Amino acid sequence: VQGQGQPQRHEPAGKCRDVQHVSRRGLLRSTLGGAVGAAIGGRTVFEAEAAAAAVPPPKKLLLLFLSGGASQLETFDPKPDSKYGGPFRPIATSIPGIQIGELLPHTATILDRLAVIRSVNTGETSHFRGHYLLQSGRKVPGYPVLGSVMARLLERPGDELPGYVTMRRHHPQAYTDVGDAGFLGPRYEGVMIIDGKPPANIARPDAIDAVTVKTRDHIRRLTNRRFLQRRVPRSIQSYSDSYHKADALMRRREVFDLERESAADRARYGDHHFGRNCLLARRLLEAGVHCVKVAHHDWDAHFENFHWQRQRCLEFDRTFVTLLDDFRDRGLLDETLVVIMGEMGRTPRINYYGGRDHWGDAWSMAFAGCGIKPGVVLGKTNALGTEVVDGAVDAGDLFHTIMAAMGLDPKGNYQVGGRDNPIADPAMSAIREVLA
C-alpha cells in the first residue's frame, strides 16, 4: 500500500519551519501553560496578571461557514487576466490597490475592516474531511471543532445559555455534522438550529401541566438532598446543574425566536436562510452564547459555477456587511471575532459544465472583528491561481490564529479524562501578520 503509510504533511508548502524544533518546544511550553490556562481561561500567567486589574469580558466567535467551498476567484482572489479567470471583473476596494470580485460590491467598500488571506493551502478536497479540518485544525479525527473549543474554554460558572450554537438547513448534504466536541464530550456539543427551529424539547408540551412541573421538581429536589448526604457531591451537583440550566434555557427560549426582532432588522438581514440565521446569531451572541456557527450552503458549484457563485454572493455580500455594521454600532465587534471560511476553494480550471471543482491548494478566507489587524491582505497565488507563491498557511495555522485573536493560548492543553491534549496542533502556529 505504497503511500498510505505516509504521515500527514505537517508543514504548509512554501513556509520554512523546523517542525521538530517547533513542536518539541511547543509541547514543553504547552504543558506548563496548560495547567495555568485551565485555571484562568487559557491566557498565560503574565497576561492574566496584567489583566487582573480589569478583567475583560470573554470574546465571542462568529463563524460564517461557506459550505461546499466558495470560489476564491469569484470572491477574494480574482484573476481577471488568466484563462481561468471567468466572466466577472474585479472591482476596487476600500484598500488602495486591492481588488476583489465584482460579486461582492458591498464587501469591497469595507474591505479595510477585514484581514484577508489569499494563500490557504490545506490540500484537502473532501467536503467531510475539509469541514472537520478547518474547524478542528487537525486531520487526525477526534478533536473538538471550534464551537466546542469555545464552549469549553470560555465557559463561565454563571452561564445560562449553551456555549455553542450551530445553524444549518435540513438537507442530506449539509456536510456540516462532521465534527463535534470530540474528546471534550457531549457537554460541549453545539446546540443545533436546523431550518431556524429552536432546539428540541425546549418548550413544555401541553400534556404536562404546571402542577406536574411543581410536584416533579419538589420530589426531585427532596430526593437529591437526601441522596447528597455523605456522598461525593460532584456528579450529583452537576446533574442538578443540568436541570437548572434546562430551566434557564426554557425561560429564555425567546432568544431563539426571531419574531422578537424588528421587521426592519429582518428585512435588512434578508429574507433567506443565511440572513435569518445571521440575525439570530446576533441575537444569540448578544444574549451570551460564546460561539455561533452559521452555515451558508450551496457553494459547491460543479455545474454553472458562475451562476451559482453569483447567487451565493448576492445573499452573502449584503447580509455580511449589514451584520458587520450592526456589530460595530452595537459595540459587539470589539469582542467578537468573525471568521469567513469554507472547507475548501474551487479549481481555477473551469470544467466542461462551466463548473469549478474541489480545490484545496490555493484559496482564500477572511477575518473581521477583535484581535485582527484590519486592512491586511496576506499571501499570494500565482497568475493562474493554481498555487500559493507566498505566505502559505494551513488549517492548523488558521486555528492557532483564531485562538490568538480570541485572547486564548493556542499552546495550552486540555486536561480531559486524565490525559493532556494540546488545544492546537503543536506543529502549527498563529499567523502573526493578521493579528492586531
Added chain:
Amino acid sequence: LSLSATQSRRLFAWALLMVGVVPHLGAAETPFAEQIDRIIDAAHRRDGLQGAKLADDAEFLRRVYLDLAGVVPTQKQAREFFEDSAEGKREKLIDRLLAAPTFSLQMARVFDAMLVERRVATIPSYDFKPAEWQDWLATAFRENMSWDRLSAAMLQSDGTSDTGAAAARFYLVRDVEPHLLARDIGRLFLGKDLQCAQCHDDPRIKTYLQADYYGLYAFVSRLKHFRDDKQKMNFVTEKAAGDVSFTSAFSGEMGKTNPLLPGGEMIADPTLVKGKEYQVKPEKGQMGIPTYSRRLQLARQLPRKQTIGFSRNITNRLWDQMLGRGLVHPLDMHHPDNPPSHPELLDRLSQRFEATGYDIRGLLREIALTRAYQRSSRLPEGADPKRPPAARDFVVAALRPLTPEQLGWSVMQVTGRLSSRIERFDRKLREAAEKKPEKNPEKASAKTPQTGPPPIDSDAPAGPDERNWQAHRQAYRELATELSGLFTVFSRLPGQPDNGFQPSVDQALFLLNSEQMVKFTGDFPLLDRLTPLADKPDDLVSGLYLSILARLPADEERREVAGLLAGTKTVEERRAVIRRIIWGLLVSAEFRLNH
C-alpha cells in the same frame, strides 16, 4: 556450623522451593476475592485511608442488578432480597444474576459500547445491522465464550461464515479503514492508544513508537470493504500484496515494516508461488481471498498470553466496568509512566484471568464478591465530602452514571413495562410449545435475526431455560424501538472514550419535556398496581420507592408523599399525583446514578 557444598546446594534448593511454593499454597486457601481485598486494604493502611463501610442491602442490590443485569431490580426482587436472612445471600444473588438471560444481554451492550464505541459506518447499510451484531455478542456471552476466542472471532471474521459473520462489524463499522483499525486494535485489545505515533514516535510516551503503530497497521493495511450489490451484503476483503513504509514527521527517518505486535517479533510473509497469491482471485463483483492472510495472522497471534497487554487490557477494562475506574487509567494508556494504581492487583487479576482460560463471567464474579465492589457510596463517618478521596484509591464506591441502555431499560423496568412484556412473550412461547411439543428447540435459536425477530408462534423452544432466554430477547428487542430516542440523547460521542459523567442540558430537557417521557409516564402497569393502595398509604409509598429506587422510603419521604396524596378525592386525581411523584423520582440524581 559448616555445610558441605552438596548440603548447601540442597538447602538452597529447598529454600527456593519454599519461597516459590509456600505463598502459593497460602494463596490457594484464601478466596480470590479476599486476595483482591487484601491488596487494596494494604494500600489503604499504607496511605492512612479508611475504606467506606459495606453497602447496605439496598445499595448493593441496585448496583449488582445494574452491573450484571443492566436494569434496576423489580419491586418483587427487591422485597425478596431484603426479606432473605440467609447467610451468603449476596453470593447467591450474584450467581443467579450471572446465570440469567439478562446477563448475556447486558454483556452484549457492555461489549458493544466498548468495541464499537457508538460508531456508525459512514454508510450504515454497508455494515451489519447493530441488532445482528448485538445478537452475536449476546449468544457468545450466553455460551460464556472466552475473551481470547471472542477476540479471535472478531479479528478473523470477514463476514462470510454462516455463524458469527456479524463479528466482522468490528471492521465494517470502521469502514475497514486501516488507520482507524490500527489505532482501535491498539486501544481496545492492547490498552495502548498509539494515535500520536501515526506521524512520529509519541514525544510524551517514550514506549509508544511509530514502528509499533505501523506494525499493527501492517496487519490490516491490505483490508478493504467489499460490497456485494446483488446480495446486498458486506464483507471484509484482503489483497495478497502491499507493503507498509512510514516517515517520521519530526526526524524524517523512514521505516518499512511487516506485521508486528508491539514489543513482539516481526512476522514475515511466506513466499508465494507467482500466480498462486489468491485462493479466490478478486474480480468485478467477486471478493478476493488471498492464499496468505495477514488478518488471520492477527486473529491467531494477538489473542494470546504472549501478547504484551492482551490480558491486562481486558482485565483492567472489566475492573473499570465494575468499579467505575480502571487500575490503569485512562484505559488505553498502559505504559511505564502511567503505572496501575495497584500493580500487584492488576498482575494477579490478569494471571487469574489467563489461568481460567479468559473466563469473563468468572472474573466478574470474583470482582462482584469483593468488599471493594460492595462498599457503600457513602463516605465514612466524619469524612469531608468537599475533599473527596481520589478515585484511584477505591475508598468509597464510585457514583457512576447509568449508561443510556441502563437508563432506558430501568425506566421500562420501574414502570412495569419490561416485565409485563417478558411475561407476555413467555406465555406465548409456552402455549406454542404445549401445542407443538415435537418441535426441535435448536431450530429457533439457529434462525438469524436478519429479518427481525423470528415469529414466536412457530418453532417455539421447549426447555424453560431456552424459552426464558427467547422471551427476554424478544421483549428487549421489541421495546428497544421505543427507547431509540432516549439512547441517542444520552449516548456519548462516537469513537470517543468515556469521559465520565457529563450531564447535558438536552438530556435534562428530554427527561422533562419530550414526547417519549410523556408516553413513558402515561399509563403503565405500576400505576395500576399502586393506585388501588390509596387507602393503605404506607404500602403505597413503600411500593413506590421500592419500584423506582429499589429501597424503602425514609420517614420524611413517607410524610411528603402522604401529604401530596392527602387532598385527592377521585381515583383519577390519585393516579395523577402518583404519576407526578414517579416522574420526580425518575429525574432524581439517585435514579440517574449507579451508586
